[in-house]
Amino acid sequence: QVQLEEESGGGLVQPGGSLRLSCTASGSSLxxxxxxxxxxxxxxxxxxxxxxxxxxxxxxxxxxxxxxxLSRDRDNSKNTVTVTLxxxxxxxxxxxVYYCNARRVGAPYQDFWGQGTQVTVSS
Numbered sequence: 001q002v003q004l005e006e007e008s009g010g011g012l013v014q015p016g017g018s019l020r021l022s023c024t025a026s027g028s029s030l031x032x033x034x035x036x037x038x039x040x041x042x043x044x045x046x047x048x049x050x051x052x053x054x055x056x057x058x059x060x061x062x063x064x065x066x067x068x069x070l071s072r073d074r075d076n077s078k079n080t081v082t083v084t085l086x087x088x089x090x091x092x093x094x095x096x097v098y099y100c101n102a103r104r105v106g107a108p109y110q111d112f113w114g115q116g117t118q119v120t121v122s123s
Contacts, residue, residue, distance in 0.1 A: 006117050014122070039098045092121045097118050101113055
């Protein structure tokens with residue numbers, strides 16, 4: 001079981017602005033989970049923004065490459081892992097609810113979601 005806590009980081013920003021989203025995962029065997037962020041805009045399907053493995057193998061959507069950066073940091077003292085999505089040069093099309101995700105690699109399949117945070121890019 002994995003618990004995901006999304007720290008407040010969303011909000012309203014003007015085009016060209018920046019935001020940072022952080023999510024802390026706690027639980028067992030976090031090394032076996034791919035951690036990342038998805039987003040869902042109104043009327044659209046949820047889509048991958050960026051994700052990273054324990055080996056820091058990172059994948060991101062073409063639409064955010066060069067603008068968003070994902071990092072993964074482990075805190076051994078707390079047995080937690082934090083994934084941080086640094087978003088820059090934000091565009092109106094980045095407006096969506098952003099969800100933190102933890103997906104287990106291998107069997108049994110396990111998939112956990114954060115509660116979601118709104119990001120609105122508008123002038």
